Amino acid sequence: MEEREVEVAPVPTFRxxxxxxxxxxxxxxxxxxxxxxxxxxxxxxxxxQSEKYNAVLLLSVLAFFGLFAVIHVTGHVxxxxxxxxxxxxxxxxxxxxxxxxxxxxLDLQDVAIAQPQKRWREGPSLMMKLKNNRVIRLVGYEEVxxxxxxxxxxxxxxxxxxxxxxxxx
Numbered sequence: 001m002e003e004r005e006v007e008v009a010p011v012p013t014f015r016x017x018x019x020x021x022x023x024x025x026x027x028x029x030x031x032x033x034x035x036x037x038x039x040x041x042x043x044x045x046x047x048x049q050s051e052k053y054n055a056v057l058l059l060s061v062l063a064f065f066g067l068f069a070v071i072h073v074t075g076h077v078x079x080x081x082x083x084x085x086x087x088x089x090x091x092x093x094x095x096x097x098x099x100x101x102x103x104x105x106l107d108l109q110d111v112a113i114a115q116p117q118k119r120w121r122e123g124p125s126l127m128m129k130l131k132n133n134r135v136i137r138l139v140g141y142e143e144v145x146x147x148x149x150x151x152x153x154x155x156x157x158x159x160x161x162x163x164x165x166x167x168x169x
Contacts, residue, residue: 014088014147020140021080028076035065088141090150093158095138106136108155109162116148126151 042061045053082099089096095106106128113129117137125139126148141147 012090012147012150014090014141014143016083016086016140017142017144021083023140024076024079028072031072032069035069039065088138088147090147090154092154095151108151108158111155114152114155116152124148 039061042053042058046055046058086097086099089098094108097104097106110130110132111128112131113127115127117125117127119125119139122139124144125137126144128136128138128151130136138144138147138151
């Protein structure tokens with residue numbers, strides 16, 4: 001007898017879109033520019049009216065902005081380095097999130113409510129409320145509309161299979 005190889009359909013995978021990374025880069029730049037403008041304004045006020053804008057205020061603003069900038073830049077760099085290795089896989093029974101060697105899974109049977117959303121600044125996304133009241137949003141992925149359709153179809157299929165088992169059981 002002749003052996004045949006069974007072809008396995010590839011698992012749909014999704015990555016974070018380059019546009020999402022650009023959007024986050026732009027938010028960081030805008031925050032840096034606004035913070036710098038604020039520091040310059042306080043410094044100019046200190047030069048013109050040092051009794052009103054004393055050195056303590058100036059140093060407080062500079063320290064706060066410096067700390068804020070370091071925290072956000074560090075977090076952003078970590079995000080970008082991690083997100084370049086991040087992949088979301090949609091399986092029949094769940095969503096797998098992979099980042100390098102790390103992996104977490106979301107069982108689609110745990111989803112109580114799933115609905116597509118479209119927010120002005122973020123674009124389309126999928127909001128899922130789990131049975132334990134945790135909320136998960138899938139936003140910023142490439143082909144997010146296809147991702148939404150696929151996940152909603154898998155959730156409907158699981159619900160239908162569960163309903164048919166409970167009726168037949």
